[in-house]
Amino acid sequence: MNYPKPVILISLLLLSSLGAAAQDDAFLALAEDIAKAEMEIQLLEDENEIENLQRIFGFYIDKHQWTQAADLFTDNATLEQGGSGVYAGKARILEYFRQLGAEGPQEGILNDHMQLQPVVHVSPDGTAKGRWHHFSQEAQLDVSHFWGTGIYENEYLKEDGVWKISKLHLYSTMRTPVDDGWQVTALPRSRPGTEFPPDQPPSVDYENYPSVYVVPFHYDNPVTAPYAVDTTVEVMSAPGAQVLASDLDKMEHRLSRLEDANDIERLQTIYGYYLARNQWDELTGIFAADGTIEIAMRGVYRGAASIRRNLNLYGVQDELPGELHNHMQYQPVIHVADDGLTANLRSRAFSMMGSFGNQGRFMGGIYENIFVKRDGQWMMFKDQQINTYFAGTDDGWINLRRSAPPGITESNPPDEPPTMQFEMYPKAFLPPYHYANPVTGRTEVVQ
Amino acid sequence: MFTPRILAALLSLLLLVPACSEEPPSTVTSDGAMDSDASELALLQARLENLQERAQRIRDTRDIKRLQRAYGYYLDEALWDELADLFTNNATVEYARDGLYRGKERIREYLYRLGDNRSGLRAGQLNEHFQLMPVITLSDDGMTARGRWRAVILAGQYQESALWGEGPYENEYVKEDGVWKISKLRWYQTIMVPYKGGWGLNEDVNQGIYVSPEFPPDEPQTDTFGSWPETFLPPFHFDNPVGRYVPADSANAESADEGESQ
The missing domain is CATH 3.10.450.50 (Nuclear Transport Factor 2; Chain: A,)
Structure with missing residues (x-):
């Protein structure tokens, strides 16, 4: 007012x-x-x-x-x-x-x-x-x-x-x-x-x-x-004024973390929109200059130039005639560090993919990503995606036996080997969580 | 910069000036101290106002997400009146390639026609429209906003049809x-294809045309997008929040090996 x-x-x-x-x-x-x-x-x-x-x-x-x-x-x-x-x-x-x-x-x-x-x-x-x-x-x-x-x-x-x-x-x-x-x-x-x-x-x-x-x-x-x-x-x-000023300090801190969580969810979502249409330069741009991308056990690509190079594995920039490459970002669980400089996100990947003329595919997976704030701007620092399955739209999962994720491409190799070995459905794999149970604080896996 | 309540508190004291001035100051020992209290109060007030504005922007973003998600739940159930009430009086809707309809009552009629002029689903109808992937951008004054969303659709009629659908929205809010x-x-239909064979083996079932042949729009389709397997990229209302990557002068591969090895 x-x-x-x-x-x-x-x-x-x-x-x-x-x-x-x-x-x-x-x-x-x-x-x-x-x-x-x-x-x-x-x-x-x-x-x-x-x-x-x-x-x-x-x-x-x-x-x-x-x-x-x-x-x-x-x-x-x-x-x-x-x-x-x-x-x-x-x-x-x-x-x-x-x-x-x-x-x-x-x-x-x-x-x-x-x-x-x-x-x-x-x-x-x-x-x-x-x-x-x-x-x-x-x-x-x-x-x-x-x-x-x-x-x-x-x-x-x-x-x-x-x-x-x-x-x-x-x-x-x-x-x-x-x-x-x-x-x-x-x-x-x-x-x-x-x-x-x-x-x-x-x-x-x-x-x-x-x-x-x-x-x-x-x-x-x-x-x-x-x-x-x-x-x-x-x-x-x-x-007194001092107490009120201190209250405002604490409120501002809490509000900043809320703004951070909002910005991070937004950024992860934008990642999905750029990925959906092979907008590789836009997508590379949301990473920190020293960020990494590690998708589908293809290994770690470190730094903007390498991240951009990694994206060539999924198609030609901006060119998708007759192709669906819809990579959706769901269910984000976001935790911002108290200092507001780093944050972790777990979210779900669900993709509708394929070229017209061949059976389309669904892909399910998990992201465990890290974000950093530099000069007041949130950026993606680590993008790691662990696939759960690739399944044909008509074949589904009942007879799906291929459990090996795509892995390393020799013609466009990573800077570093994969940080995590995993197999997809029908094998069992639990992608590690960045957080503990919010009620009990439990982190260990109960068998 | 003062909230109405504080201003009212201050102004109402005008009426009490005689009473107040007769009371000896109990906690304040000099006019100087009172001046400093007053400026302190103004400072705290200004800080509070800044926090209130920032909190309001988060609340606005959340309210808009709830609004669009409520839209989705009503659409699932073909609750057209509830849906139409979510629009401003002079709102516009444009679904797929059906053209543009202007005004809440035209929107209501359009929605009813989508649903065979009845409220609620037909027996045996499935109409799931998940509202996903919000990117909400508030204007500086916080009175308008834009939002990109994606709908994933499971639709059909038992024993007659089953469809997978998907497409992004670029909407505006007031x-x-x-x-x-x-x-x-504005909803862009990326695909609407039969369940059997999906998007790999089927073209779009209706080329994005729903009711416009029988119920002509107020304005024709506002863009030139076609239908699957034609592909397109609906424009974004937002700029890249960090900034588009600009390759260095040298070839990408040259700078690719700067990373530390494990």
């Missing part, structure tokens, strides 16, 4: 010519405005933490990390997936996960569960709700393979400053075997099991596609009935 | 009375 300078000057004159009571009132009003602004920063941090939490959950589920996933729930949380009924309490949730398969990544199993399109609303009382899109690629070698979609309507609770999932409800929308697709075959939603019955029956009666069911929204229309929260904080007595 | 709305929606 801008006021004309004379008004401000008069106000200041009045203030200095009035008594201490007037100054106290002005400081109290300022303290309340600062407290309100701090609450608003808190809510933005909460949104980031909740989005990280749900995305971290998804990455654990991908790899059957049931213990890690169950630890993201509150003690009294509930879980309900499809039509399987409600499991109540963290211990039961872990039991539920364990009857889905052995703990840890399994050879011959693909279990990618994408967590997409978050609409999260946080309340100042430490609760939150979130709607997400679910998109799954599930396979068992030589047995089955499926596409699935669904909607999560979840709830979250902040306990001792840590966000946890208090209610997870995945409504399944569509499930079909890859061989048939959703024109031919629509599988019904799951039913409560008899060997491991739920604690409560399904809370909602609905059927999967081809039936039509609108999953209830936890929010109203954002334009005609926008979500609003009261962030007013009552301050009983005004702290 | 903040009206504190609420973000879509003022321009």
Whole structure:
């Protein structure tokens, strides 16, 4: 809000010519405005933490990390997936996960569960709700393979400053075997099991596609009935100027980290858009001059010139007649260092690729990237992509046996060998995380 | 630079001047100290205002993401009235190669025609439109914004069709009375192809034409993009945030070996 300078000057004159009571009132009003602004920063941090939490959950589920996933729930949380009924309490949730398969990544199993399109609303009382899109690629070698979609309507609770999932409800929308697709075959939603019955029956009666069911929204229309929260904080007595200045210092620090996370997600996304159309000079430009790129075990290409050279492996710059090279960037989990100079990102790669005339391919994978801020500008410092699969659009994963990633190209070799050896599906591999479990701090892999 | 509340607090004190002036200053010992308190207050106020503006920009970016994602969830379910309400009164939409439709009511009619003039999905219809990869750019005054997104689509009709679709949006948003709305929606259809054979073996099923033959647009397609297997690059609303790479004078390969070996 801008006021004309004379008004401000008069106000200041009045203030200095009035008594201490007037100054106290002005400081109290300022303290309340600062407290309100701090609450608003808190809510933005909460949104980031909740989005990280749900995305971290998804990455654990991908790899059957049931213990890690169950630890993201509150003690009294509930879980309900499809039509399987409600499991109540963290211990039961872990039991539920364990009857889905052995703990840890399994050879011959693909279990990618994408967590997409978050609409999260946080309340100042430490609760939150979130709607997400679910998109799954599930396979068992030589047995089955499926596409699935669904909607999560979840709830979250902040306990001792840590966000946890208090209610997870995945409504399944569509499930079909890859061989048939959703024109031919629509599988019904799951039913409560008899060997491991739920604690409560399904809370909602609905059927999967081809039936039509609108999953209830936890929010109203954002334009005609926008979500609003009261962030007013009552301050009983005004702290001195020094305390307020210190409050503002801390708030500025926290706000800067929020801006950083926003910039990094944006940069990683732009990376995907440039990659999608072979814009190699643009793509090279977002790297730090001493950055590295390491894709698909092709080795490390260090420095801008090498990164640019590496990109020639994927096609000619800006030329893609009749070719789809859509490399999408999903599900970012971002952690910015406290000094705001470095940051880590884990995200999901999902690509739709191919030249017209040949069977197209899907590619799934994981990024573990590092960003640096130089002269106030975030840049990509390390880009590492670990592929999960390359699968033909019609072949899917059921008979997919090629587990070796592309590897080194002798005619355009890397500067350094690959930093990590991995094999793709159907082999089991867990790309290391840059973060610990946000609830327990656990990093080791439970087997 | 003062918030209304603080200004009100200060001005309301005018009315209390006699009472105040009779009270002996309790914590302030000289006029000089009071002056310094006043300038300190102004300084703190200015800092707070800067933080509020920065926080507002993050909140705006998040509100716009929620708006576009809400759009996607309504589109999934063919909830056309909810969708139409997300637009400004004079917004425009342009899907694929169907041409441009102007104004909220024309948009509503266009959307209904996309859905056979009914609200909600038909029995056996699938219409998943994931809204992914936001790149949101706010204007300096924080009142307008642009956003690039990508939709991944699983659509079809049970026993009749199944389609994979994909394409980017380049949209514009306006903040009206504190609420973000879509003022321009432009979706480019990269592919809309049958599930069987996918984009490798099928051309686009409709060449990007939906309802325009029966419901002509207000303006023809605003660009010249074709349909798969023709490919194109919709223009970006943003510049490279770091800067485009400019190769050194020497050949790329020459400078390629500067990296330290492990």
